[in-house]
Structure formats: C-alpha cells, structure tokens
Amino acid sequence: MSAFQRSIGTAADWLDRVDPGTHRRIKGLRLVTAYGIAAALGTLQDVVRDVPGNVSLGYLAGSFALWASVSEARTTRPESARDLVLLSFAAAFGAILCALLARPLQLTGRAGPELVLVSGAFLVGYLKRFGILGAGLGSQIYIGELLAYGTHLAVADVRAILIAAVIAAMASVVPRMLSGPAERPAVTAALTPGPLPQAGQYSPEFFMGLQASVGALVIVALNGLIGLEESAWAITACTYVVAGSATGTIQRVRRRILGTLVGVPLGIACLPLAEHAPLLIWIVAALAMVIYAMALPERYDIACAAFAFTLIVTLAASGVHAIPLLAARAWETLLGGALGLAAAVCLFPLRPSTSGE
Structure with a gap:
C-alpha cells in the first residue's frame, strides 16, 4: 500500500470517528x-x-x-x-x-x-x-x-x-x-443556553451577554487609544468564547487559542498556492469548512483551526497577501479571547449547571 493510500485511509478513519453517521x-x-x-x-x-x-x-x-x-x-x-x-x-x-x-x-x-x-x-x-x-x-x-x-x-x-x-x-x-x-x-x-437561573436573579444569559459586551467595549477603547489592525476580530473572539460558566469559557478560550495558533500558520504557509492556484485554494477552503461543521459541536479547537485556515486562504485568494495584516487577525483574536476570559471570570462569574456545559 502506498503512502498516499495510507493517508487516505487514515483520513477516512478520522472522519468516521468524528462523524460516524456522516450527518455532520x-x-x-x-x-x-x-x-x-x-x-x-x-x-x-x-x-x-x-x-x-x-x-x-x-x-x-x-x-x-x-x-x-x-x-x-x-x-x-x-x-x-x-x-x-x-x-x-x-x-x-x-x-x-x-x-x-x-x-x-x-x-x-x-x-x-x-x-x-x-x-x-x-x-x-x-x-x-x-x-x-x-x-x-x-x-x-x-x-x-x-x-x-x-x-x-x-x-x-x-x-x-x-x-x-x-x-x-x-x-x-x-x-x-x-x-x-x-x-x-x-x-x-454556541447555541446552548446558560445554567438555570436562581429565584429572584437575572437570567444567566443576561450575564453572558454582559460579559461579552463589556469585553467588546474594552477592545473598542483600546482601538481608540492605541489603534488595532483587526479589532473587529478581537471583538468576535471575545463574543464567542463566553460560555455558560467561567469553567466553560476557560475551555473555549484554550481551544480557540490552540486552533488559531494551528490554523493561521497553515493558512500563511499556503499563500503561494493562493496566489498561483486560486481555484485550488477555494476547493481546499470548502473542505476546511466541511471539517469546521463536523468538529464544531464537540471539537471547538479543530473547528477554530479550520475556520482560521479558511479565513486566511480566502483573504489571500481575494488579493490580501500582507502577512502583517493576516497575522494581526491571529494575535488580536488571542487578545479578544483573553478579554472574554477575564470578563467571564471577573464579571458576574457563572457556575456550571449540574448537567455540565
């Protein structure tokens, strides 16, 4: 069996483990x-x-x-x-x-x-x-x-x-x-509600929204003071890492950081391919989004890596090749995740429900 056939077999096995019924x-x-x-x-x-x-x-x-x-x-x-x-x-x-x-x-x-x-x-x-x-x-x-x-x-x-x-x-x-x-x-x-509210208190979802919006407001202030290249992506990261508990937010931040650190370098490595074979890179980006959909429910780190890769290569295929600009999307995403974590831990921290995250 050739190395290519073994690679195809390994990929197929991985797909079956992540998505055994092909639904995702x-x-x-x-x-x-x-x-x-x-x-x-x-x-x-x-x-x-x-x-x-x-x-x-x-x-x-x-x-x-x-x-x-x-x-x-x-x-x-x-x-x-x-x-x-x-x-x-x-x-x-x-x-x-x-x-x-x-x-x-x-x-x-x-x-x-x-x-x-x-x-x-x-x-x-x-x-x-x-x-x-x-x-x-x-x-x-x-x-x-x-x-x-x-x-x-x-x-x-x-x-x-x-x-x-x-x-x-x-x-x-x-x-x-x-x-x-x-x-x-x-x-x-991302579509799961927060823990059950306690009597006489605001809903946990209100505090989840408050945590995300306060973190976003801090990013807006930083952009106004020092100027951020891709501050909107920092706000996006801050918004989507907030989970139904401080523990869940910590897990999502860790996985998002890991995925971003993998996906962005892979995307930057494909910049020459995006410039000389844009059709091929769009096909690869489509496959990455399929992986994103498969991994999103349970493997947020893989989903973040797939999306980060897709974002970088599609920007490159659309004519954006400046590495500092593309890299800014990575580190400012990390900044947003860190601020989302800080808000979730310090601002009305939520406890996980008994059913888990």
Missing part, C-alpha cells in the same frame, strides 16, 4: 453549497444592476447564507426552512443597524463605528435564553453587524442588504430541502 459531513456540504448558490446569484447581472457598485452582493448574500446554515439546528425540513429564513433576515437586520449608525458613530472618534458591535456581542449571549432559534438570531445579528462594519456599508446600501437577505434565504433553504432526514443536527455550545 452532510451539514458541512450543505453550508458550503448554500454559500456557493448565494454568491453565484449575487453576481448575476440582472440582480446586481440596480445595486450600488461599492457593495459586493455575492459576498454579502453568501455570508448570510453560510452562517444561517451554521446556526440552524432543526430536525425537520419545515422547521429548518422557517429558521433559515428568519436567520437570513436577522443578519440583514444587524447589517442595516450598523449601516444606519455608522455615520453618527463616526463623530465619536476613530473607533466609534465599532460601538455597534457591542450591541451584537450582548445579543449573542442574551438571546440564548430563547432557545436554539434565539441563540441563532443573536449570532446572526452580530454577524450582520460585523459584515456591514467590515465592508463599510451605509444608509444607501439598505436595499442591497435586503436583496442579499432574500438571496441568502433561498440559497440556504434549497440545500436543506435536499438533505432531508439524512441530516441529524448537533447543537453546538
């Missing part, structure tokens, strides 16, 4: 398909002709569809279709909110527009109290804000955002209808 692989293929359909529809001339030239409709719609598919976790197709539509428009709501507030917040200083991300960071934690759909809606609102902030959307782009949401809803529903009962969703820690 199917979800991974579904979210990649949703992104591809939405991105393709967003580039059609008949669709984009009335959209302002500064808006990448394909990127916006593809991102809405991708993360809606990640956050959706229903067992039946009608429920999944309903949630995917709601999640797509939740992302549009977040993007519109950021677009409307961007100009007024610029008056508060260099980091002013980032303040809108603080509201999204709070909702990621707080809306978990309303179950799986609530957790997904909070995450999508934040992602919509993040996309709008990163692409500098403004009031004039509201129509484009709504069109992107319609495209994303259609593009994410179609693959889910085809996957059918072959997919058995696993609820990730």
